[in-house]
Each structure stands twice: as C-alpha cells, then as structure tokens.
Amino acid sequence: MSGPDGCGCAGKGCTEKTPEEIGRRAFLTRTIVALSAVITAALSTTGLGYFVSPAFQRRDEDWVDLGRAGDFKAGAPRLVEFTQRKRDAWVTSERRSAAWVVTSDGKTFTAFDPRCTHLGCPYRWDAGSSRFICPCHTAVFGPDGKVLSGPAPRPLDQYQTKLEGSRLAILPKAEQIT
C-alpha cells in the first residue's frame, strides 16, 4: 500500500522514494559523474600538452637563414653573422654568432664555426694564400677546414648546412670533424 505522497510506506516521516524518483536520481548522478570525467580528461590533456609539448617540439626555428646562396662566391669564404635563438622549454634566448661560409662551386656549401680549434681565437681568411690563419698561435687551416700547420688539434668545427630553395641555412650547433 502506498503512503500519502506515493511512497511505499504510510504515515509521517516516510523517506522511501518512488521508483520514478530513484530512477531520476540515479540518472542525474550518472550524468554528473560522466560530465566530471569528461571535463577532467579535457583539462588534463590540455594541461599536459602545455607542459610537455615544448620539450618534444622538433624545432625548425633552430635553423638559421644566412641569405641567398647565390651571394656566396666560389673560392671567396665569407664571414656571416647571425642571431641564434635558443628555446629552452618556455624561455627563448638570443645569442650573436657567426659562420665562415665556403663554396667551391656555388652549389655545395660548408659553414665553419669561427673559433679556432686550438684555444678558440677568431681566425681570418687570407685571400693571398687561400688559407684560414689564426693570429693567436699561428694555426693554419685549408679552405676545407683541415689543419695545415700549427697547434690546432683538429680541423675547424662545422655547422650543418641545407638549401631552402635559393637560400642557405645552417644549424648553429658546431660538430667536430675528425
């Protein structure tokens, strides 16, 4: 027998719910739980992406444009200054640097770190002898970066190069060539 408000008991203080009330309540509870789960998942994914993505981004911006490839003359190495932007997760810093660009045919290019491999002095190109000469302790390098004389322990360090259309770009992280 049903009570006055439709519940299964009679009299005052009856708290028993009707099947409709139980069904509605269960439905609302499940809906709220499901929505909470969806919102939590969305927030977690977005937040995780924000914190993790900078660490995994492959950085095209690491390559530095040095200008038109056609502007580099065969047999005439040229010192090119550039700004290197380094992004460390959320912080971007800038550093001025340079590269000696050498080409023997105007099609293939080599870019050298401008620091001597002995103790890091800046060397210069000597057009008369077609050699790089370091003024500090007289190390001499060929246009291919190989040591010709002096105390330098290894050839000039190189940057990776690539052509992007008609432009020359380098990856300003010098690699040792042994």
Ligand code: FES
């Ligand atoms: S630093 Fe260049 S020869 Fe010593």
